Amino acid sequence: xxxxxxxxxxxxxxxxxxxxxxxxxxxxxxxxxxxxxxxxxxxxxxxxxxxxxxxxxxxxxxxxxxxxxxxxxxxxxxxxxxxxxxxxxxxxxxxxxxxxxxxxxxxxxxxxxxxxxxxxxxxxxxxxxxxxxxxxxxxxxxxxxxxxxxxxxxxxxxxxxxxxxxxxxxxxxxxxxxxxxxxxxxxxxxxxxxxxxxxxxxxxxxxxxxxxxxxxxxxxxxxx
Numbered sequence: 001x002x003x004x005x006x007x008x009x010x011x012x013x014x015x016x017x018x019x020x021x022x023x024x025x026x027x028x029x030x031x032x033x034x035x036x037x038x039x040x041x042x043x044x045x046x047x048x049x050x051x052x053x054x055x056x057x058x059x060x061x062x063x064x065x066x067x068x069x070x071x072x073x074x075x076x077x078x079x080x081x082x083x084x085x086x087x088x089x090x091x092x093x094x095x096x097x098x099x100x101x102x103x104x105x106x107x108x109x110x111x112x113x114x115x116x117x118x119x120x121x122x123x124x125x126x127x128x129x130x131x132x133x134x135x136x137x138x139x140x141x142x143x144x145x146x147x148x149x150x151x152x153x154x155x156x157x158x159x160x161x162x163x164x165x166x167x168x169x170x171x172x173x174x175x176x177x178x179x180x181x182x183x184x185x186x187x188x189x190x191x192x193x194x195x196x197x198x199x200x201x202x203x204x205x206x207x208x209x210x211x212x213x214x215x216x217x218x219x220x221x222x223x224x
Contacts, residue, residue, distance in 0.1 A: 041073050041094070044104035053142050054109060056223060061112040064119035065090035071115065073108070080195065082150075084111045088122040102140075102148040110136040117215045126196060126207045130186050131216050133160045138169060138220070152196075155189035172220035174213075183211045 038046070048054030062069050071090045077097065079085050084094040084107045092111045094104070113135040117128065133151055137160050140149040151157045159182045166176035187207065190196050198204045 040096070040099070040104060041075075041108075044108055045073075047105055048108060048112075051139070051143055053139050053223060054105070057109065057112050057116060057219070060219070060222075061115040062090075064115055066120070071112070082107070083195070084108065086111045086114045086122060089120045090115065100148075102145060105143075106136050106140055106148065106150075109139040113216075113219075116219065124203050124205045126187060126190055126205055127210070127212060129190060129196060130160070130163075130183065131213045133186075134164055134213060135216050135219070137161060137164050138216075141169075152193040153189050156186055156193065159183075159186035159189060167217075169220055172217035174217075180211060 045058070049058055058071075062071055065071060068090070071092065073084075073092045073094055075096045076093045077095060079093055079095050081095050081098045082100070082103055084092055086092050092108075092115075094107065110132045113132045114128065117131075133156070137146070137149045140146050141164070146161075149157065149161070151160060162182040163179060163186060166174055166179040166182060168175045191207075196205055
């Protein structure tokens with residue numbers, strides 16, 4: 001039986017709300033926009049759907065959000081510019097201000113990776129952020145645009161790139177002994193980002209002692 005997965009993109013601008021249902025059929029990889037027009041977030045998700053990594057990730061992430069199997073993107077000005085934030089239950093916030101070419105695709109890929117890993121849950125784990133940034137950079141590489149990759153911190157960006165270079169992306173395996181060193185440097189760098197510093201009234205960010213990127217490795221191995 002053919003299973004249809006609905007990705008619902010809800011955009012709230014200036015107090016108004018418009019919804020764009022984007023239907024994705026898993027078997028024949030059809031992706032259709034039911035509206036007459038297309039918004040930037042619609043276009044970004046449509047672009048993701050056509051890429052070698054984005055298409056499977058959209059499918060996997062949607063399946064991790066029962067019972068509705070819906071991923072909803074909502075615009076807000078309450079988070080930093082050029083950022084997205086996963087709120088759980090398939091709901092992602094994004095700031096539409098000052099977006100640059102390619103921002104929406106790579107930021108959406110980052111958050112979709114979190115959903116793929118954690119499903120409806122939100123886990124404030126620095127290790128997970130490093131893994132998601134690695135996935136984000138690999139996506140940029142896969143579409144031939146590594147230069148658009150960005151993180152909140154230059155040192156973090158630099159070491160994420162070095163971490164990915166320690167991998168065989170076809171087999172999803174670590175191939176260099178320098179992985180540990182670059183991972184530790186990336187962890188130090190991410191702790192310097194205001195986005196990942198503990199704030200009063202918020203759940204704390206945690207760091208696990210294990211340098212685990214098994215979710216990313218398994219995702220890469222699943223891509224044919």
